[in-house]
Amino acid sequence: MNHAELHKKLxxxxxxxxxxxxxxYAFEKRVMAQIAARAGADQWVxxxxxxxxxxxxxxxxxxxxxxxxLCLPKTADTGNDLxxxxxxxLLASVDQGETMP
Amino acid sequence: MERSEAELIAAVLQGDSTSFEPLVQKYSPRxxxxxxxxARRESEIEDIVQEVWLKAFSKLKTFRGExxxxxxxxxxxxxxCYDFLRGHQRNRESSFSEISEPxxxxxxxxxxxxxxxxxxADAAKLLIDKVxxxxxxxxxxxxxxxxIEDRSVKEIAELTGWSVPxxxxxxxxxxxxxxxxxxxxxxxxxx
Numbered sequence: 099m100n101h102a103e104l105h106k107k108l109x110x111x112x113x114x115x116x117x118x119x120x121x122x123y124a125f126e127k128r129v130m131a132q133i134a135a136r137a138g139a140d141q142w143v144x145x146x147x148x149x150x151x152x153x154x155x156x157x158x159x160x161x162x163x164x165x166x167x168l169c170l171p172k173t174a175d176t177g178n179d180l181x182x183x184x185x186x187x188l189l190a191s192v193d194q195g196e197t198m199p
Numbered sequence: 200m201e202r203s204e205a206e207l208i209a210a211v212l213q214g215d216s217t218s219f220e221p222l223v224q225k226y227s228p229r230x231x232x233x234x235x236x237x238a239r240r241e242s243e244i245e246d247i248v249q250e251v252w253l254k255a256f257s258k259l260k261t262f263r264g265e266x267x268x269x270x271x272x273x274x275x276x277x278x279x280c281y282d283f284l285r286g287h288q289r290n291r292e293s294s295f296s297e298i299s300e301p302x303x304x305x306x307x308x309x310x311x312x313x314x315x316x317x318x319x320a321d322a323a324k325l326l327i328d329k330v331x332x333x334x335x336x337x338x339x340x341x342x343x344x345x346x347i348e349d350r351s352v353k354e355i356a357e358l359t360g361w362s363v364p365x366x367x368x369x370x371x372x373x374x375x376x377x378x379x380x381x382x383x384x385x386x387x388x389x390x
Contacts, residue, residue, distance in 0.1 A: 105374075109342075110318035112327045113349075117236055129253070
């Protein structure tokens with residue numbers, strides 16, 4: 099059996115077949131309807147995708163800040179909290195007045 | 200007045216999607232003819248062509264107008280057909296037992312006298328379709344473009360996005376694959 103010859107014959111047979119270029123009825127209308135449907139869907143996809151991305155990035159930032167606050171070394175407690183410091187600053191002039199002769 | 204292709208494309212890019220319809224009308228026969236070379240069932244062919252047009256619409260921004268729109272579209276068509284072949288690889292697993300009587304007769308004629316087996320016979324066309332279906336997706340694409348459509352290696356590289364050396368390697372392998380398939384058919388029937 100001459101395989102090279104068979105190969106040639108079969109390729110010639112394939113070449114002899116003219117491809118059918120028939121287009122189904124109203125095919126372009128179907129394509130245009132699909133495109134229109136996609137364009138409508140794309141608007142929603144745009145917004146939902148944006149909102150999901152924003153939500154995901156907020157969640158990531160929250161998690162990172164949580165990790166950072168857990169990892170940071172705790173400062174030594176001096177016993178003074180913010181309210182105490184505020185009060186001392188506000189009443190500093192009064193305290194000075196009391197000590198003055 | 201009929202608008203030129205460039206005007207239609209510009210209008211689509213500016214948001215007038217209805218300007219895409221004349222392009223679909225004009226080039227669908229060409230896209231269908233190409234898709235019918237790779238798929239058999241009409242429903243699959245329509246799916247391929249529809250996908251080509253949807254891709255073309257969504258990627259129209261990437262068309263720079265340096266080459267004709269038809270070339271850009273045919274590249275997309277060939278790549279979509281290749282994706283289709285890759286997605287339907289499992290269909291190739293069947294054996295050659297389904298070779299019909301006319302195909303067997305044609306092969307017998309060929310064995311007796313190669314010149315007496317006409318290449319325009321329906322049996323030969325059916326047989327080559329079956330052989331092509333058994334090839335792997337890259338082999339089928341290369342045989343189709345290089346041997347059946349008689350395109351150059353450079354053209355195939357442009358159509359498929361493969362490099363020229365890769366096309367050559369795949370063409371070499373494809374011929375080997377086809378030889379093996381032909382050997383298998385003839386071994387089953389005539390040895």
